Amino acid sequence: MQFTCWYEAEFEDKVQNIQKRLAQKGVILRPTVVEKIQAKFLRLHPELSLVVDQDGLSLAALGMKMQPAWQAEIGRLKRSTLKTEMIVRATQANDAPTLIDATAGLGHDSLLLAKFGAHVQLVERHPILFTLLEDAYFQAQSDAYLQPIVARIQLIYANSADYLTALSEQQQQVDVVYLDPMFPQRDQHQKPQKKQAQVKKQMQLLHILLPEENGMDLGDELLTCAHKVAKRVVVKRPRHAIFLNHEHPDHQWLGDACRFDAYFNLNL
Incomplete structure (x- = not known):
């Protein structure tokens, strides 16, 4: 994989560090210095x-x-x-609890769970997204709040299905596995909505980086893997989405737009 990186000259040391980290993950970074990165520049380089x-x-x-921008989440965390x-x-x-967030995304849910006391393993397999999460993590370490x-957060670069399988083979357990699939399947009987509100900018760019047609896991396999290692599996879904892997949960928490399906393993 090759990836272009535009940067301003004063941040050359940071770019070199990112380049080394990505090289270890098989990504060739092509840094190009520019005088100033502004909105016009981004429009001209889409x-x-x-x-x-x-x-x-x-x-x-x-x-x-x-960017994940964890510092921008401080207001929500405090409220x-x-x-x-x-x-x-x-x-x-x-x-x-000990908790694995197997669908890392931008890490905002993990940040919230850690705020309440959870010890979180944040697992991400895409090298670019993982590096973005690392940068957010490093910046957050210098923030007093x-x-x-x-x-209480540990970043893990791994395929979540492989990671969960390895834990199962080693007979290791955690209290919770949390899943929030990026492309939630909807109920086939749900009426199609009129044009929905524009997806947030963050999700638009994530969808470009992680396109569904390229085999992004919808979560069915992860649910099967999670059952083997967690006392509780919690799945975030749109309120009217079908059950993950067509498995009915043991309990639900319902909101206006989303729900949380919980599966309990009393044998662990």
Whole structure:
């Protein structure tokens, strides 16, 4: 895999560090220095690329750029309570469980769960997305509010299905596996909606980086693997989506737009 990286000259050392980290994951980074990375520059270079500027490391395409930006989540973290966050109640994060987030995304759910006390293993297999998460993690370590939260998060570069399978073969267990498949299948009987609100910029760029047609896991295999290692598996779904792997959950927490399906393994 080859990837273009636009960067401003003052961040050359950071780019060299990123280049080394990606090379270890089989990615050839092609750094190109530019005078200034502005909105106009991004519009004139719409191809998928990495960008390093005063905001840190970002993914860019179609005139937009995005990053996990964990520091931007501080407001939500401070406002969140056990009563307002279904995901916390579903995972029992306030009981400090060992938890694997097997569908890392931008890591925002893991950050919230860690805030409530969960010890999170954040697993991601795509080298570009993993490197973006690393950058967010490193920045968060220097933030006084986030530092004790991210201390409970471990980043793991691995295929989640392989990672869960290896844990099972080693007879290792965790309290919770959390799944939030990127491309949730919807109920075949659900009426098609009129044009939905535009997907958030972050998700638009993630969909370009991780296109569904390239075999991105819808989560069925992960659910099977998760059952073997977790006392509780929690799956985030759109409210009207079909059950993951067509398995009916043992319990549900229902919201207006989404739900959390829980599967309990009493044998572990």
